[in-house]
Amino acid sequence: MTRSWMLLTLALFALPATAANLRYAEDQAPAIVNPLFGSTMAEARVNELLFDGLYTDNQDLATTPALAASGELSPDKTEMTITLRDDVTWQDGKPFVANDVVFTIQAMQDKTTLSTEAGRAAFIKTATALDEHTVKLKFARPESRPEDKLLFKILPAHAFAGTSVKRTDGFRNKPVGTGPWELVKYNEDNSVSFTTNGSYRTPVGLSEMTMREVSDKNYQAKLLLYESLEALVRVLPRDLAMLQNNRKVELYPYQTNSWWYVGFNATHAPYDDVNVRKAMSALVDVPSLLAPVGTGDLLSGPFVKSSPYYNHDVNPVANDENAAETLFAAAGYTKVGGAWSKGGKPLTVRIAAHQSLESAQEVAINLQSQLQSAGLTVNVEFLDDAAWKGRVWREHDFDLILSQWTFDRNEDVREQFHSQGARNFTGYKNPEVDALLDKARDAADPFVRKTALREVHKRVHDDAPMVFLWTLDSYAAMSVKVKNVVIHPFYFFTFATGWQMK
Amino acid sequence: MSSRAALLPLLLGHLACSGSADVSTAPPSPLDGSWVATVVREPARFDALIGAADSPARPGWIALHKNAWAEATTTPGAPAKRANAELAVLHGVLADLSNDAWRSLGTTWEQRGTLPTDSVLPTLVALAAKDAGDSVSWARWQKVPQRADPAVDSRVAQHDAVRKGEASLVTAQSLGGVPLVEEPIPDGRRTFWDPMMHFTLAQAYGREIAEGYPADPLERMLFSGMIDPADSTPSGAWKKLGLAMPPTDDAEACREVVRGFDRQLDPWKVQLAATAPEAGKALLGDLRLVEGLRSRALVDWAVDALGTDQPRCALAFAEMALDHEHPRELTPLNSPTLYAVTAAANLRTGRTREALDALQVLVGPFPETTGLDETVGDLAVLQGLDRTGDSREQ
Numbered sequence: 001m002t003r004s005w006m007l008l009t010l011a012l013f014a015l016p017a018t019a020a021n022l023r024y025a026e027d028q029a030p031a032i033v034n035p036l037f038g039s040t041m042a043e044a045r046v047n048e049l050l051f052d053g054l055y056t057d058n059q060d061l062a063t064t065p066a067l068a069a070s071g072e073l074s075p076d077k078t079e080m081t082i083t084l085r086d087d088v089t090w091q092d093g094k095p096f097v098a099n100d101v102v103f104t105i106q107a108m109q110d111k112t113t114l115s116t117e118a119g120r121a122a123f124i125k126t127a128t129a130l131d132e133h134t135v136k137l138k139f140a141r142p143e144s145r146p147e148d149k150l151l152f153k154i155l156p157a158h159a160f161a162g163t164s165v166k167r168t169d170g171f172r173n174k175p176v177g178t179g180p181w182e183l184v185k186y187n188e189d190n191s192v193s194f195t196t197n198g199s200y201r202t203p204v205g206l207s208e209m210t211m212r213e214v215s216d217k218n219y220q221a222k223l224l225l226y227e228s229l230e231a232l233v234r235v236l237p238r239d240l241a242m243l244q245n246n247r248k249v250e251l252y253p254y255q256t257n258s259w260w261y262v263g264f265n266a267t268h269a270p271y272d273d274v275n276v277r278k279a280m281s282a283l284v285d286v287p288s289l290l291a292p293v294g295t296g297d298l299l300s301g302p303f304v305k306s307s308p309y310y311n312h313d314v315n316p317v318a319n320d321e322n323a324a325e326t327l328f329a330a331a332g333y334t335k336v337g338g339a340w341s342k343g344g345k346p347l348t349v350r351i352a353a354h355q356s357l358e359s360a361q362e363v364a365i366n367l368q369s370q371l372q373s374a375g376l377t378v379n380v381e382f383l384d385d386a387a388w389k390g391r392v393w394r395e396h397d398f399d400l401i402l403s404q405w406t407f408d409r410n411e412d413v414r415e416q417f418h419s420q421g422a423r424n425f426t427g428y429k430n431p432e433v434d435a436l437l438d439k440a441r442d443a444a445d446p447f448v449r450k451t452a453l454r455e456v457h458k459r460v461h462d463d464a465p466m467v468f469l470w471t472l473d474s475y476a477a478m479s480v481k482v483k484n485v486v487i488h489p490f491y492f493f494t495f496a497t498g499w500q501m502k
Numbered sequence: 503m504s505s506r507a508a509l510l511p512l513l514l515g516h517l518a519c520s521g522s523a524d525v526s527t528a529p530p531s532p533l534d535g536s537w538v539a540t541v542v543r544e545p546a547r548f549d550a551l552i553g554a555a556d557s558p559a560r561p562g563w564i565a566l567h568k569n570a571w572a573e574a575t576t577t578p579g580a581p582a583k584r585a586n587a588e589l590a591v592l593h594g595v596l597a598d599l600s601n602d603a604w605r606s607l608g609t610t611w612e613q614r615g616t617l618p619t620d621s622v623l624p625t626l627v628a629l630a631a632k633d634a635g636d637s638v639s640w641a642r643w644q645k646v647p648q649r650a651d652p653a654v655d656s657r658v659a660q661h662d663a664v665r666k667g668e669a670s671l672v673t674a675q676s677l678g679g680v681p682l683v684e685e686p687i688p689d690g691r692r693t694f695w696d697p698m699m700h701f702t703l704a705q706a707y708g709r710e711i712a713e714g715y716p717a718d719p720l721e722r723m724l725f726s727g728m729i730d731p732a733d734s735t736p737s738g739a740w741k742k743l744g745l746a747m748p749p750t751d752d753a754e755a756c757r758e759v760v761r762g763f764d765r766q767l768d769p770w771k772v773q774l775a776a777t778a779p780e781a782g783k784a785l786l787g788d789l790r791l792v793e794g795l796r797s798r799a800l801v802d803w804a805v806d807a808l809g810t811d812q813p814r815c816a817l818a819f820a821e822m823a824l825d826h827e828h829p830r831e832l833t834p835l836n837s838p839t840l841y842a843v844t845a846a847a848n849l850r851t852g853r854t855r856e857a858l859d860a861l862q863v864l865v866g867p868f869p870e871t872t873g874l875d876e877t878v879g880d881l882a883v884l885q886g887l888d889r890t891g892d893s894r895e896q
Contacts, residue, residue, distance in 0.1 A: 027896075041894045060852030120890045144614050145888035240826045247764060250757070251826050256859050297830065306862035308879030357896055404896050409855035409882070412891020423893065439689065444616045446883035451690035473829050480761070484754045489856060490892065 028356035051153035098129035103157035237294025255489035258406035267427035279327035604630030678870030695873025727798030813850035
């Protein structure tokens with residue numbers, strides 16, 4: 001028996017289902033459960049189970065109160081007084097109070113916290129608890145519908161020593177929320193068990209949920225077919241045919257605002273030279289990289305093709321070795337013996353990819369092959385989550401990264417491409433793009449925003465901080481035993497309280 | 503009344519038929535009366551209909567099978583008529599979607615308190631309301647401060663001419679493709695597209711089938727979602743199959759209806775293949791006939807669900823109709839109306855951004871949908887103006 005089949009066999013017998021236990025697969029278990037530091041979709045999905053925001057989306061994706069009972073905006077739209085629900089308790093039994101809201105906002109804004117969510121609270125100037133269940137927010141500038149920005153998750157102040165929160169804080173393993181489920185335990189097989197929060201304010205259809213780490217995505221579909229899972233949050237494109245022909249499974253298409261990219265580290269040479277970035281972009285044969293992954297749309301910039309911001313006048317970079325040679329020459333490189341070098345030093349590239357990124361191995365190896373055959377020396381490394389967060393996010397210790405960004409329906413790329421963006425770890429910087437992103441953020445007219453972001457698409461394409469690769473369709477697959485499934489197009493589990501199993 | 507509803511009597515007058523399928527034995531399943539059964543059991547009839555390799559009708563039937571309707575309209579005979587009927591339905595769905603998008607664009611902007619007073623936008627919203635049969639909104643939006651634009655008046659006159667039959671389908675087709683009005687603003691320009699386009703096209707295509715619609719049952723049904731030429735509605739299969747549209751807009755109940763349909767369809771397909779002549783069996787597999795019938799039937803049901811204000815059901819039907827192997831392209835299983843109905847249902851359930859995913863598939867093959875795609879995009883942008891976006895890795 002091969003190791004792969006042994007793994008599958010083990011997985012089949014792990015953690016049997018109970019009547020209302022929904023088992024879903026993630027490529028990798030979340031390394032950290034703390035909404036202040038969420039950086040992956042897997043973490044966002046778990047946060048959706050455990051935590052609430054002041055407001056949330058209803059099933060028509062309109063903003064509706066969650067922990068807030070009501071909100072009143074001042075006539076000049078610079079202040080909002082929010083009355084909180086008085087019937088909410090944290091999962092450790094303590095009451096939810098206004099100070100929790102104030103703490104969360106201050107923790108997000110505390111520069112020593114280094115929260116990945118800092119940008120989402122930047123519009124709030126001050127947050128003050130007026131009494132146990134009333135909060136007053138003052139805004140940096142008038143806000144027409146501030147509730148639309150108050151969807152971030154609220155944390156319990158009593159679980160932290162202060163607003164300077166560390167990623168390593170014990171909360172990450174023992175999270176306490178107000179959400180519909182609570183985390184019971186981390187199991188030895190890297191799965192995570194959740195049970196219903198008994199004091200949740202509405203009925204919850206699934207009494208238990210289990211997040212199972214199935215790092216080999218090729219097995220996820222098989223486990224679903226063998227009824228060892230009830231849900232896949234993201235199906236490999238190549239498994240769609242098999243799953244759609246099985247009547248025990250149903251496919252649910254959801255958001256498609258995600259795209260793959262190869263990012264250059266523009267903070268150091270030679271990738272701070274646009275000619276080098278463009279030369280390497282021209283060496284990439286994107287359709288060949290995509291082929292083993294499945295079908296998808298090739299992209300020319302940081303939006304997907306169906307986005308209102310996609311600039312259809314901009315074409316994807318062509319695979320053109322002659323153009324690459326001209327650009328390398330302009331950057332001072334010469335090709336000797338088939339290898340590119342500058343000052344006698346060969347151009348050596350390190351490509352890093354997160355080990356849990358689906359199909360990343362095939363893509364990275366093929367990319368390595370393409371660049372090597374064009375005269376570069378290329379090393380590939382696959383990083384686990386801790387190494388990825390450390391080296392890529394915090395230390396910017398990489399040359400090229402292969403990764404994927406997923407956006408909610410606002411497709412706000414400010415954090416990725418503004419020089420002050422919290423997720424701009426490639427170090428991209430262009431004052432004109434900053435100004436356009438500022439204009440888009442401040443726009444009161446949709447046409448102003450659309451025009452500005454289409455221009456951002458063009459400028460970013462021209463600056464080539466990334467090789468924009470493709471977007472893939474996102475599908476969830478569910479056992480037909482799971483009923484009343486409505487999937488949030490980004491957070492996935494927002495409406496899961498209504499799901500049932502039969 | 504929705505434009506789709508307004509169109510139905512016109513279409514049904516031609517789609518309904520008093521004849522019956524030419525099946526000589528009493529059918530044990532309602533599906534035995536379907537065009538699939540006829541083709542598989544009597545492949546000679548199919549061959550006679552499609553014609554030889556050099557038959558002028560053959561390309562039309564091939565195009566109809568591929569859901570390449572524009573191509574089919576350029577061929578002679580029955581396929582062109584059938585394609586015109588399909589295009590009438592398609593544009594009827596798109597007209598409803600357009601009217602919904604324009605009215606939402608106006609009201610959402612108005613509710614934000616930033617509706618421009620020097621814009622032609624209220625005029626366009628009023629026109630969409632008028633086409634939607636929403637007389638209250640029509641009257642109200644005419645009173646909102648707005649800028650008059652002669653280009654709009656001229657365009658309204660052109661639409662009127664087509665709708666009254668004084669101008670041709672070609673005229674209607676020529677009205678799309680470029681923006682109707684561009685307004686300079688300090689930080690750029692506003693570009694507005696024609697809100698009346700799809701309603702006019704639906705009527706123009708509908709008029710193309712007023713005469714000469716095929717009478718032969720197989721010609722009327724081949725590559726459709728109908729199981730019986732006597733169906734009086736596009737979703738006439740409901741009752742014959744013992745299925746019932748849920749009374750409320752319940753996606754799960756509608757999914758269960760499809761599961762019930764599949765429980766009949768799957769064994770029937772096996773039985774059909776077992777008893778079919780070799781030529782019929784080959785057609786069944788090569789042309790994916792049962793899958794095509796299923797997909798088209800579900801699209802018909804989705805259109806009906808939209809017409810009865812059940813967008814969640816419509817979305818459920820559309821999602822279950824989609825051939826997920828090719829989710830972004832028109833194929834024999836993925837028709838243009840599938841994407842139109844998906845977009846319309848998404849918009850009505852608040853998923854404006856997701857509606858754009860479906861519309862994007864139509865923009866290439868149907869350039870006249872560019873304006874609708876831009877308008878729904880403008881609505882998506884407007885709805886997100888007050889939001890802070892979220893993004894994650896992987």
